[in-house]
Amino acid sequence: MSETSARLLSLLSLLQARRDWPGALLADRLEVSARTVRRDVDRLRDLGYPVRAIKGPDGGYRLDAGAELPPLLFDDDQAIAVAVALQTATTTVTGIEEGALRALATVRQVMPARLRQRVDALQVTTIDRYPNRRTTVDSNQLIAIGMAVRAQEVLRFDYQSPGAPEGEWLPPRKAEPHHLVTWGGRWYLIGWDLDRKDWRTFRVDRMTPKTPTGPRFTPRELPAADVATYISRQFKTKEQFPxxxxxxxxxxxxxxxxxxxxxxxxxxxxxxxxxxxxxxxxxxxxxxxxxxxxxxxxxxxxxxxxxxxxxxxxxxxxxxx
Missing domain, CATH: 3.30.70.250 (Malonyl-CoA ACP transacylase, ACP-binding)
Structure with missing residues (x-):
């Protein structure tokens, strides 16, 4: 790979990593002059990447989102990371097997031959620790819940409580959604239950989000050092053995x-x-x-x-x- 091509990959990777980049900081990270950065930005624009100049005291650049971009360029580490992620995705999310395989095939097609050989050599065998417990989750449900988490909006949803009589109508639950997590082959939502005034962990496959969402809220502090600690405590004595x-x-x-x-x-x-x-x-x-x-x-x-x-x-x- 030529020095210029390698530098373009690095520049593109940096632009994708954060929203705005001061020109001087880009030059420092790439170890080139500000003039070289400007030339490289022009090369990316010629390739179809919408890099916009930012006005200000220092000046800078931004890679606009939502535009139709040409196939992404990957360096070696990125290619391997994508291949591993797509091959192992089905151990944490069910119902996306076909999509993951098609995505891997698409990514493979736009890679140069050298990287394709490396990806083809990396065949990962995934072993599901809880094969009998995995549940299918609708991707639209995940998106709806994820958007409420990101927007910090109260989530209203119907919930199929275990042991509830079949056909019994239950009022929608209301919770402040905080984190989506996977554990043991299932998806869960950690949230503050507004009716019970306490933290709860909801199985996503039992949830049916309702629209519109509720008002915005200020996130509460999770009663643990981090999400992993909290969720492991919840299932420490419940889920490992029958x-x-x-x-x-x-x-x-x-x-x-x-x-x-x-x-x-x-x-x-x-x-x-x-x-x-x-x-x-x-x-x-x-x-x-x-x-x-x-x-x-x-x-x-x-x-x-x-x-x-x-x-x-x-x-x-x-x-x-």
């Missing part, structure tokens, strides 16, 4: 917490007792996990856990001595 139970241990929480796993939640009840929530693949396995604590305990439930504990006790009582 069986979930609770017990009250007659031992301080400080003595249990250091030995708890990622799927264990420890809550202090008194200075000498704590409530422990754990999960497992089976109820017998979960009962056995609670039995490992060398202290008095009371199983809170559910009934399946208590029944499994009786099964284990009977099995030991009947074993040969």
């Amino acid at each position: 069986c979930r139970g609770e017990a009250v241990l007659q031992v301080p929480a400080s003595e249990v917490a250091p030995w708890s796993g990622q799927d264990t939640m420890v809550e202090e009840v008194t200075a000498t007792s704590c409530r422990v929530t754990m999960t497992a693949w089976s109820w017998v396995g979960l009962a056995a996990r609670f039995a490992m604590f060398e202290c008095d305990l009371e199983l809170v439930g559910p009934p399946e856990l208590i029944e499994a504990a009786h099964q284990i006790a009977t099995r030991f009582q009947e074993s040969p001595r």
Whole structure:
């Protein structure tokens, strides 16, 4: 690749990365003179890219959006990133498999032969950790919710609550939408529920957004350091394994917490007792996990856990001595 072509790729990449660029800053980033930047901008315009000059004390440039651009030019790192992203997109979003494959084919066609060879060599095999839990989400729903998040507008939506009688009419929910996230093959919306006055996590496949949206709001502070921390806390003891139970241990929480796993939640009840929530693949396995604590305990439930504990006790009582 010639020096000029490489510099044009770098210039185009910079213009796409932010809205406005002072001319002097572009020259500094590209390590060229301001005159060379002007010539390179003219070359991009000749290729069909709508680069607009910005008036002001320093002057600058902006790549206008919404115009019909010629095929994007990719450097090596961008080409690899696009190929990986499109090949792995279907592990987080269902219903876009065909679109992702067509997008990858389109991007591949506009690449030079050298980059096509590199992309073809990068065949990624994706393994879905939760293949039985993935749900199809309408892209229009995602767009509607995403626009409300970005505009900071109250979202009204119908919601199919689990366990609600079929055909029962429920009033639309109202929430301040804050973040769209994916977790375990599903899409979720984190928002402040205006009716319940608390943070809630809604499954997007159960939502039907309604128009128009509500008034604008000032975003509240998420009750966690970041989105990842918040969502992992929400599903820490709910989603990893099918069986979930609770017990009250007659031992301080400080003595249990250091030995708890990622799927264990420890809550202090008194200075000498704590409530422990754990999960497992089976109820017998979960009962056995609670039995490992060398202290008095009371199983809170559910009934399946208590029944499994009786099964284990009977099995030991009947074993040969």
